[in-house]
Amino acid sequence: MPAAIITSDRTSVDLDACYNPSTGVLDRRIFTDRLVYEEELKRIFGRGWNFICHDSQIPDPGNFFVSFIGEDEVIAVRDRTDKVNILLNSCPHRGNTVCRAELGTTKSFMCSYHGWNFDLDGSLVAVPNEEAFYKGGLDKKDWGLESAAKVESYKGFYFATLDPDAPSLLDYLGWVGKLGIDMMLVDGPIRFLDGVHKNRLKCNWKFAVDNLYDWYHVKVSHGTAFKVGLVTEEAMAPNDQMVILGEYGHGIGGPGLTVERQAEFDQRQTTGEGESQWYDLQAGHRTDPATREMLGPIGHRSFGHPNIFPNLWVTHTRQMCLRIPRGPFETEIWWFNYLPVNLPAAQSKQSIFTHNHVFGPAGFLEQDDGENWSHSTRGARGTQSKNRPLNISMGLGQDAVSTDPSGQSGIETVVNEHGQRWTYQCWKEWMQADSWQDLMNNHSTPPQGSV
Amino acid sequence: MGTYQKLSVQERLQLTFEAQEFLYREAELLDARRLDDWLGLLAEDIHYWMPIRRTTQAKDVHLEFTKLGGMAFFDDDLTTLTLRVKRLSVGRAWAEDPPSRTRHLISNVRISDVDDDEITVMCNFQLYRTRLNSEEDSWIGRREDVLRRVDGELKLAKRHIYLEQTVILSQNLSSIF
Numbered sequence A: 001m002p003a004a005i006i007t008s009d010r011t012s013v014d015l016d017a018c019y020n021p022s023t024g025v026l027d028r029r030i031f032t033d034r035l036v037y038e039e040e041l042k043r044i045f046g047r048g049w050n051f052i053c054h055d056s057q058i059p060d061p062g063n064f065f066v067s068f069i070g071e072d073e074v075i076a077v078r079d080r081t082d083k084v085n086i087l088l089n090s091c092p093h094r095g096n097t098v099c100r101a102e103l104g105t106t107k108s109f110m111c112s113y114h115g116w117n118f119d120l121d122g123s124l125v126a127v128p129n130e131e132a133f134y135k136g137g138l139d140k141k142d143w144g145l146e147s148a149a150k151v152e153s154y155k156g157f158y159f160a161t162l163d164p165d166a167p168s169l170l171d172y173l174g175w176v177g178k179l180g181i182d183m184m185l186v187d188g189p190i191r192f193l194d195g196v197h198k199n200r201l202k203c204n205w206k207f208a209v210d211n212l213y214d215w216y217h218v219k220v221s222h223g224t225a226f227k228v229g230l231v232t233e234e235a236m237a238p239n240d241q242m243v244i245l246g247e248y249g250h251g252i253g254g255p256g257l258t259v260e261r262q263a264e265f266d267q268r269q270t271t272g273e274g275e276s277q278w279y280d281l282q283a284g285h286r287t288d289p290a291t292r293e294m295l296g297p298i299g300h301r302s303f304g305h306p307n308i309f310p311n312l313w314v315t316h317t318r319q320m321c322l323r324i325p326r327g328p329f330e331t332e333i334w335w336f337n338y339l340p341v342n343l344p345a346a347q348s349k350q351s352i353f354t355h356n357h358v359f360g361p362a363g364f365l366e367q368d369d370g371e372n373w374s375h376s377t378r379g380a381r382g383t384q385s386k387n388r389p390l391n392i393s394m395g396l397g398q399d400a401v402s403t404d405p406s407g408q409s410g411i412e413t414v415v416n417e418h419g420q421r422w423t424y425q426c427w428k429e430w431m432q433a434d435s436w437q438d439l440m441n442n443h444s445t446p447p448q449g450s451v
Numbered sequence B: 001m002g003t004y005q006k007l008s009v010q011e012r013l014q015l016t017f018e019a020q021e022f023l024y025r026e027a028e029l030l031d032a033r034r035l036d037d038w039l040g041l042l043a044e045d046i047h048y049w050m051p052i053r054r055t056t057q058a059k060d061v062h063l064e065f066t067k068l069g070g071m072a073f074f075d076d077d078l079t080t081l082t083l084r085v086k087r088l089s090v091g092r093a094w095a096e097d098p099p100s101r102t103r104h105l106i107s108n109v110r111i112s113d114v115d116d117d118e119i120t121v122m123c124n125f126q127l128y129r130t131r132l133n134s135e136e137d138s139w140i141g142r143r144e145d146v147l148r149r150v151d152g153e154l155k156l157a158k159r160h161i162y163l164e165q166t167v168i169l170s171q172n173l174s175s176i177f
Helices: A034-045 A130-134 A169-185 A205-211 A223-227 A259-271 A280-286 A289-295 A345-357 A366-378 A418-432 A436-442 B009-031 B035-039 B058-063 B078-087
Strands: A004-006 A012-014 A050-054 A063-069 A072-078 A084-088 A103-105 A124-126 A150-154 A157-161 A190-192 A197-201 A241-245 A251-255 A305-308 A312-314 A319-325 A331-340 A400-403 A409-413 B042-051 B072-076 B101-114 B118-131 B135-150 B153-163
Touching: A004 A034, A034 A319, A034 A418, A050 A063, A050 A072, A050 A190, A084 A150, A084 A157, A103 B058, A150 A169, A157 A169, A169 A241, A169 A251, A169 A289, A169 A305, A169 A312, A197 A366, A205 A319, A205 A331, A205 A366, A205 A418, A223 B078, A241 A418, A251 A418, A259 A280, A280 A289, A331 A345, A345 B072, A418 A436, B009 B035, B009 B101, B009 B118, B009 B135, B009 B153, B035 B078, B042 B078, B072 B078
Parallel strands: B042 B153
Antiparallel strands: A004 A012, A050 A157, A063 A072, A063 A103, A072 A084, A150 A157, A190 A331, A197 A331, A241 A251, A241 A409, A251 A305, A305 A312, A312 A319, A319 A331, A400 A409, B042 B072, B101 B118, B118 B135, B135 B153
């Protein structure tokens, strides 16, 4: 377990001291240091389960979609046996990419350099002039495209890990990660829509990630959205908050209903009387008993933002967002959009309107976010400013985790920074672990009692 | 042969001149941040659309752009365009406060179709933006615009914007194209 990473300016970031959970103070250098970043690629992205694509994006054999695990480009492709393979997009001969398109359909992947041809399962099936030039000296079965160490799906969401020692996807997700995905299924099975909004921000990926738990910034950063009447202020940033923390850094943070509020909603549903409230729209998607059972007694009262650690953000706009690292100072933002399979046409149209107008680079909310994150990153680059730690202490020591007999637990409170603290606590454990075994043995379990 | 090609040189010259004058004037308003005046150039049923573009194999090139009615960077009507403009005046529109400095370069203007009251005009554009001390963005693409005569004045009734970028290389798209 390395205590420190020697950083590029010859100081060191102490991976234990870089985040102090008792004060909520965070070392800024973790956002800008090149060597910290290289370790993140290995220890977090290279080790964790990364979301790659949804089943419905590649429905037929030969369909492929290209994505990333950290900076490793991977091809998700359905083969002729209907299996989804996640292959490293790099020819083992000279390393050239074998697929230059973002998506499409193919019978095989042929390297443009020397024509090595790979089947949809990654196996090397043809080498030009093999007999004449290699004269039997090349064993093709040893030179296929490298596959991700493990590929598994949870309800149609395909994840991959590069680490053969990783636990199963379900063990990795735990109840909180699964809940985050289940929240996308509250209106039944879904299909992903054609078109992923992609753009680049000049920010460290972690600033984008910790923001998804941040309901403090909404009224300030996104004030124009309610000032022009696109959404109401209360619906956008209610004070009633619930935070759910899961193993390995997963979490859900944002609006939530207390038991009393939920009962009040249910009462109004029954009687049809009473004033409408900010949570009616979200709660309205969870009235079905089967849906409530799927989400659980605490989960069904949360309308917060899940993050599947490290970088998959789920929203309640029928979208999810990957934050793909592109060096310490750059992040690619990918918005995936989906609809329930059986959604009526008028509601589908309304949902697509939301997809195209809220997030994404031209979105009424998100166009202002990049400005904050890139300037937070910039602020961590100065020799003086990088040594000034950041404050993520809101709510520290002032709240309590309540646990339901079902085993689900949550923190019911006001706007807070519990989710951010949990993210960096887990981040430093991932960064200190030398192996999955080490991480499994030494990671924090989500807090109980006072937080 | 389309209607436009059947016109005399003089008629084509006149129409092209009118279209160019409209587009240049419009660009001037956008770059001068006179966005309320810009809204005045729009037809009530304007469709302002920028699809998502993808890198595809040559044989899948039909997948290059997302389709109408689906995912898009912009899919706006007069209401949402008005909100975009209004957003800038209510405070806290951080992507544009301090305001960006933009310059629209419009070129290769050519009319592809004309009927009684509408001119379909294609152009290439470069939108250059700089912000704060040193931030720079440049978007190049083509537009398909429809200009309609309404009470003797040209109004913009359709703008379809096709960028050359697939991954948008800027942190936002807070400018009008």
